[in-house]
Amino acid sequence: MLLIHCPYCDDTLPELEFAYAGQAHVVRAPLPATQSDAEWEEFLFIRDNARGPHFERWRHIHGCGRFFNAVRDTVSDRFYTTYKAGAPRPDLASLIGEAP
Amino acid sequence: MTHFSALSLVKNALSGHKNWTEQWPEVEPKAEYDVIIVGAGGHGLGAAHYLAKEHGITNIAVIDKGWLGGGNTGRNTTIIRSNYLYDESARLYDHAVDLWQDLSQDLNYNVMYSNRGVLMLAHNVHDVQSFKRHVHANRLNGVDNRWLTKEECKDYCPPLSISPDARYPVLGGALQKRAGTARHDAVAWGYARSAAARGVDIIQNCAVTAIRRHPDGSVAGVETAKGFIKAKKVAVSAAGHTSVVMQTADVRLPLESYPLQALVSEPVKPVFPCVVMSNAVHAYISQSDKGELVIGSGTDQYTSYSQRGGLPLIEHTVAAICEIFPMFNRMRMLRKWGGIVDVTPDRSAIISKTPVEGLYVNCGWGTGGFKATPGAAHTFAWTIAKNAPHPINAPFTLERFRTGRLIDEAAAAAVAH
Ligand SMILES: Cc1cc2nc3c(=O)[nH]c(=O)nc-3n(C[C@H](O)[C@H](O)[C@H](O)COP(=O)(O)OP(=O)(O)OC[C@H]3O[C@@H](n4cnc5c(N)ncnc54)[C@H](O)[C@@H]3O)c2cc1C
Ligand SMILES: [Zn+2]
Numbered sequence: 001m002l003l004i005h006c007p008y009c010d011d012t013l014p015e016l017e018f019a020y021a022g023q024a025h026v027v028r029a030p031l032p033a034t035q036s037d038a039e040w041e042e043f044l045f046i047r048d049n050a051r052g053p054h055f056e057r058w059r060h061i062h063g064c065g066r067f068f069n070a071v072r073d074t075v076s077d078r079f080y081t082t083y084k085a086g087a088p089r090p091d092l093a094s095l096i097g098e099a100p
Numbered sequence: 101m102t103h104f105s106a107l108s109l110v111k112n113a114l115s116g117h118k119n120w121t122e123q124w125p126e127v128e129p130k131a132e133y134d135v136i137i138v139g140a141g142g143h144g145l146g147a148a149h150y151l152a153k154e155h156g157i158t159n160i161a162v163i164d165k166g167w168l169g170g171g172n173t174g175r176n177t178t179i180i181r182s183n184y185l186y187d188e189s190a191r192l193y194d195h196a197v198d199l200w201q202d203l204s205q206d207l208n209y210n211v212m213y214s215n216r217g218v219l220m221l222a223h224n225v226h227d228v229q230s231f232k233r234h235v236h237a238n239r240l241n242g243v244d245n246r247w248l249t250k251e252e253c254k255d256y257c258p259p260l261s262i263s264p265d266a267r268y269p270v271l272g273g274a275l276q277k278r279a280g281t282a283r284h285d286a287v288a289w290g291y292a293r294s295a296a297a298r299g300v301d302i303i304q305n306c307a308v309t310a311i312r313r314h315p316d317g318s319v320a321g322v323e324t325a326k327g328f329i330k331a332k333k334v335a336v337s338a339a340g341h342t343s344v345v346m347q348t349a350d351v352r353l354p355l356e357s358y359p360l361q362a363l364v365s366e367p368v369k370p371v372f373p374c375v376v377m378s379n380a381v382h383a384y385i386s387q388s389d390k391g392e393l394v395i396g397s398g399t400d401q402y403t404s405y406s407q408r409g410g411l412p413l414i415e416h417t418v419a420a421i422c423e424i425f426p427m428f429n430r431m432r433m434l435r436k437w438g439g440i441v442d443v444t445p446d447r448s449a450i451i452s453k454t455p456v457e458g459l460y461v462n463c464g465w466g467t468g469g470f471k472a473t474p475g476a477a478h479t480f481a482w483t484i485a486k487n488a489p490h491p492i493n494a495p496f497t498l499e500r501f502r503t504g505r506l507i508d509e510a511a512a513a514a515v516a517h
Pocket of ligand 1: 141171396
């Protein structure tokens with residue numbers, strides 16, 4: 001069972017309280033009507049599916065109910081960090097470098 | 101290679117089983133091949149078999165980072181059925197079920213295909229309505245499937261509890277009698293042996309680290325743990341790792357890789373006559389010929405390559421099994437494991453050419469591609485040989501995610517098994 005830190009509740013809780021919500025930082029175009037089919041495909045369907053550090057969204061569904069972001073290694077399932085929605089993407093190199 | 105027959109069995113028994121020959125040779129890669137297949141699962145090995153047998157292409161290497169059949173092929177719960185909703189899927193899966201019927205004869209290898217019937221349980225009004233819709237759609241497509249009342253379900257599968265106060269009450273079920281199971285390892289081994297006998301090189305324990313392209317963009321070969329190998333065509337069939345491999349050729353795919361887990365019980369005498377699936381609670385169960393109950397669960401909620409998966413899923417699945425089949429509630433479980441499954445947004449597979457000339461991909465089988473092994477391999481071989489879609493795999497392109505012409509089994513079934 002994963003233990004996940006909710007940055008809003010500031011508490012580390014079992015995975016069962018959370019819902020996974022896919023890759024993070026996928027940005028909807030400001031003017032959707034101007035998007036090409038290829039851009040729609042990329043936005044709707046194409047994902048990094050990274051093997052290694054992965055930026056992803058979680059929702060504290062049985063707690064505060066809020067969405068937040070996380071960086072997790074998809075090989076070891078270990079979380080590097082979690083951060084609030086809207087916060088900038090943390091720098092990967094320094095995250096991985098300083099992890100104990 | 102020895103032809104397996106009653107006679108060869110008797111002969112070898114008389115000589116104490118000491119003279120059986122190896123089923124495929126251990127080989128070192130050549131410098132160049134006509135076709136390199138990445139991934140020695142049932143799909144990749146099967147494609148090699150059909151390329152050699154039906155298209156006369158034998159200068160082929162099938163390369164795997166581990167041992168052959170050690171991916172999802174060797175980890176799955178072997179449920180085989182073809183009662184999918186859409187016309188495109190019905191054709192593809194039914195093509196596979198047709199090939200399963202005499203695959204053992206085709207390969208001269210007993211894949212132990214057993215059409216013991218697959219029963220899908222309906223637990224609520226939505227299930228009843230959607231399964232009946234499936235039954236009707238299937239019958240229009242000539243695919244075997246029929247509706248059973250809950251009493252008929254109980255007759256077909258006596259361990260089932262149809263008590264009205266059960267936690268997951270059974271309201272009826274859809275039965276495909278032609279469906280069943282097969283021996284997963286034997287499928288990989290049988291295809292490997294047959295392909296090797298026709299001259300295909302099977303290279304194990306050799307990871308493909310990158311696909312290399314010519315300056316004009318077309319495929320040049322693959323970088324591997326054993327060095328660069330030239331190839332006219334490269335076909336990737338690497339299940340959960342397909343997007344990692346394809347990314348090295350700058351092809352981004354609509355795939356996400358999730359752990360999917362299964363477990364087996366201690367072996368017991370035959371008690372379970374068929375396969376039962378409960379999509380509503382994500383529990384899948386059958387009994388192997390060794391006597392173990394083979395139990396499958398749903399995917400974990402998060403993407404991962406850890407090949408492990410979390411225990412909450414196992415607890416949920418086993419709890420559901422005990423509710424539906426109370427006689428198993430004191431059964432002990434022996435071992436559990438996970439595989440990494442590649443899931444597409446519409447839960448249908450991709451068997452397709454790619455934007456890179458000479459590069460082909462067969463992926464997106466997610467939680468349910470074992471059943472499709474012969475059909476996918478057969479049509480993928482056609483696509484590789486002719487550089488064109490086979491009529492059956494033609495709708496399963498990569499472009500459908502751009503054109504919007506999805507094959508939306510996700511909406512139809514909610515699960516992909
Ligand atoms: C627990 C579980 C239960 C399942 N139950 C069912 C079921 O009941 N019915 C059903 O129809 N399907 C089921 N499935 C799905 C089914 O197992 C798969 O869809 C199917 O086996 C895929 O076959 P494959 O040959 O494409 O993949 P695999 O057998 O996974 O083969 C892919 C191969 O590619 C190799 N590979 C990966 N990366 C590289 C690389 N870089 N270089 C070289 N080789 C590489 C891997 O080592 C692997 O051997 C289940 C899956 C799991 C995990
Ligand atoms: Zn919270």
